[in-house]
Amino acid sequence: MIFSLTAHRVLDLLFPERCVLCGGYLSFRSRRGPFPVCGDCAGSFVPEAGPRCAVCSMPLISEDRLCMRCRGRERRFADNHSLFLYSRPRVARALAAYKGEGATGLAIFFGDFLADHLRGMDPGLVLVPVPCRRESLTRRGFDQVLLLCRALRRRHGFRYRRLLVRSGGGREQKTLNRTDRxxxxxxxxxxxxxxxxxxxxxxxxxxxxxxxxxxxxxxxxVLTAMGVERVSVLTIAID
Incomplete structure (x- = not known):
């Protein structure tokens, strides 16, 4: 035990790592898990509570059951549940570090939150990752949604199937409005x-x-055309 603690302290000195959220140095004692987030920052992540739109999961202010943008719109998925709001600075920062800065250990961090929600769903559920754009995969070097699926399988035993692919180039969705998307x-x-x-x-x-x-x-x-009868959606955050 003493040797183990000493080894960890030596590694902390030789290879200092910083929390991707607050920038503080991480040590064996201060980190919450196998990801670059300190215990204090990890503890600040609490899934959003309060009334949510029954379709898209956007927080409701005065609306009843459905938000304004989902009223009168037909969706081919049954519902979406987003754990966090992208407008929360630490949520946006963590996603930027994960997707844009190669902090792939955050797949485990986010995966643990996703697993907590999935446990309340159908025990026989099958996860299907949204396919990544080829250009994004080349630039980033990894498929961020597929990494989430792998973390959920390894740590929590959830099954996933790669049923979809993305063809062609196309533009990044985040640069487009709803119609153009x-x-x-x-x-x-x-x-x-x-x-x-x-x-x-x-x-x-x-x-x-x-x-x-x-x-x-x-x-x-596409999934419905393939024979899937019900598609629910689960996401880390809603913007």
Whole structure:
């Protein structure tokens, strides 16, 4: 035990690591888990409470059941649940570090929160990752949603299936408005050519951020055409 603590202290000195949120140095004692977030910052992440839109998960102020942007709109997915609000500075910072700065250990950090929510759902659920743009994969070097799925499988035993692929280039969704997002996605999401074991009837589509719902809707449309009967969506944050 003494040797183990001494070894950790030596490693802390030789290879200092900083929390991606507050910038403080991480040590064996201050970190909460196998990810670059200190205990204090990790403890500040609490899934959003209060009334939420039954479709997109946007917090409701005075609306009843549905937010204004979901009223009168047809969605091909049943519902979305987002754990956090992207407008929270630490949430946005953590996602930027994960997606843009290569802090891949945050897949475990976010995955643990996602697992807590998934445990309250159908125990036989199958996760389906939203496919990554080829350009984003090349630039980033990893598929951030697929990493989440792998963390959920390794640490918590959840199953996932790669049923979708993204064809063509297209522009990044985050640079577009709602109408342009829908246009940009036409034909971009396709079923994977080789699927073993059939198609599950109920799936949870996993993504990092829910914005207009255009990506989730496009994926749900393809999954429904493949034979999936119900598509729920789960995301880290809603913007």
């Amino acid at each position: 829908e246009t940009n996605l036409r034909g971009a999401i396709q079923p994977k050519k080789s699927i073993r074991g059939g198609v599950p009837k109920r799936v949870v589509l996993l993504d990092d951020v829910f914005t207009t719902g255009a990506t989730a809707d496009a994926c749900a449309g």
